Amino acid sequence: MWTEGKVIERIDWNDELFSLRIKADITPFIAGQFIKLSELREGKRVARAYSLVNPPDTDYLEVLAIKVEHGLLSPNLHQLSVGDAIDVSSSAAGFMVLDEVPEGKHLWLIGTGTGIGPYFSMLETAQAWQRFEKIALVYGVRKIKDIAYKDLIDKYQAEHPTQFQFQAMVTREDCAGALKSRIPEALANGSLEQGLGLTLSAEHSQVIMCGNPEMITDAQVILEQKGLKKNLRRKPGQVTVERYW
Known part of the structure; x- marks a missing residue:
């Protein structure tokens, strides 16, 4: 409809x-x-x-x-x-919502391009901040000009200075504070964890990924090697994904 x-x-x-x-x-x-x-x-x-x-x-x-x-x-x-x-x-759809994410201490929100959008919807609610001790937003783009909603990112950093962490991933140019790397590579070599000061673990981490399908596929392989499994309703895990194309 x-x-x-x-x-x-x-x-x-x-x-x-x-x-x-x-x-x-x-x-x-x-x-x-x-x-x-x-x-x-x-x-x-x-x-x-x-x-x-x-x-x-x-x-x-x-x-x-x-x-x-x-x-x-x-x-x-x-x-x-x-x-x-x-x-x-006339109605929204999708299961990439916090109610479908199992319990954990650290929430990793990983997105590329426009796939970052739904995370702002989540972060504008109280649920995310009440449920997780730490929230890491990882935003992958080609160039720094491709980052949207920097005002919201700055707001979260100001309002939740010890709870919220942000890491930009810029693949095609050098940028202060950003990692010049694809997300799967940064997951594999540990530079993303080092940049955020957080450790990915099946015990403490919940990961949501949205964006480029190749990024999601490659990152899932790395996360599985780290012991994090795909989250399914019939078999809860640590990695929730959304694919639109």
């Missing part, structure tokens, strides 16, 4: 990366879930999934998107302005 949404605000992080705030009437959702945006073209519906960045208590929906050359939907989304309409799924 679809409902009409109206763009009420947009943020351009760079020439291709952007956020849309959309006013739409959907059923209540849980932080970490995603909606679908869509258009009808010649009687055929083109739809794509986008994680919600906003927490559940806001009166708008917010998505982080990137214009993909020759993409079926993102180039059109990139052209939307305030007041434009876009079809929105």
